[in-house]
Amino acid sequence: MKRYSAFAIAREAARYHTGWERAWRAPEPKKKYDAIIIGAGGHGLATAYHLGKNHGIKNVAIIEKGWLGGGNTGRNTTIIRSNYLQDPSAAIYEKARSLYETMSQDLNYNVMFSPRGVIMLAQTHHEVRGYQRTAHANALQGVQTEWIGPQRVKELCPIMCIDGPRYPVLGGLWQARGGTARHDAVAWGYARACSDMGMDVLQKCEVTAIRQENGKVVGVTTTKGDIDCDKLGIVVAGHSGVLAEMAGFRLPIESVALQALVSEPIKPCMDVVVMANTVHGYMSQSDKGEMVIGGGTDGYNNYTQRGSFHHIEETVRALIETFPMISRLKMLRQWGGIVDVTGDRSPILSKTPLENCFINCGWGTGGFKAIPGSGWGFAELMAKGYSPLTAEFGLDRFKEGRFIDESVAAGVAH
């Protein structure tokens, strides 16, 4: 792999850009791999990357039904933060956030990580108490956050109306090292690094069955034929239930649509990320100038990657009260993704009833920010059978009642 650098740009500029090579190979599947990852989204690719980087397992295939990063990795609002209440959540999300800091250098691929800061608004007294508690918990967890008053919120985000009639801003939980990154680049950067380690990224290759013998996984059947493996990782977000059915177990998960939208591009007006959980909306401004807006999930099971229009309306209506200047913005486009939501709103990174088959799912509405930490922990789980990062996120917790209850802690926006 040729490294990307300022020198490489100068060299290619001098020869009419004829020397750039493909970022990753497009190989045909081999008969057998040490490990197969189903799903070439951020979490799947990060898992493969860390299997190779941290554990030396490089005979790996990443199988993707569609195209690379075309699911929720390419559909989210790119927010990165780690200000969670529960210890296991804070640990894995903070690991992820810290890995985002050096990801561009590690992957030699510019993921445009922008630690511009994230404010989570408190607009009810209940939220004030909740976020103050989270700030204290974060101090103990080593996650840098602070509770700030309404005037400081206004300084950080001048376009905000803090004395709105229905939901005045009473303060916020501020994480200065949170921010955004370019979602596509995260998937592409990992794919390029994986391909460079000799791994095969197999796009447009759908898994149609999971083959097993004596309770152990032996391989998968795909639209490009049978492929054998020693270990299998299922990392498919919204379609986790479909893959689990192929493997012969059920999951405590329901798949629902989550939508986002962007406005026409405007001049820079907002250099932080703002999340408003009471009114179900969050917003940031992209480098192109579009206001990127996300809301809450639809209420019913759905696999169509489309949501209901009235949810968009509710989100925008709520945000206009806090950001009056966006009322005259035209919205450019709107889309949906299928998110896998668990009973306690925390992910599952776990062994499964099928031996040597592992599952990483349930990230629901908050997966993008966790990608590198999830890959780090899940790779360790697949390679060694145990990871301190994923230990609390096992499937057993639903039977044992040992929840990591972020549904109370994180509210709706995630």
Added chain:
Amino acid sequence: MLILTCPYCGVEADETELHAGGEAHITRETVGSSDEDFEDYLFQRQNPKGIHFERWRHVYGCGKWFHAARCTNTLEVFGTYSAQTTEPPKDIRDKISGKRPGWSWGIFS
């Protein structure tokens, strides 16, 4: 906009008039049930890509709970029926069979 007919009051209701209540026909566990049964009851879901039987409540209407048969992959609605039953009625199952031969959902087909 999803439109469902409330089987109690007969109103054709937009989804904004309704509240989704998740999977239908779940057996309620109680004192004396095993941990596994409780886990099934509280958390395990069919979550199919296809035919789904589900609960809805006509919140901004008559207030009654009812059931609907719907496809999660196309959003096609096959019909609604009373919540006072442990299984989908035959006419709805036949209607689904007519359009989706070979379908199944848990113990129903």
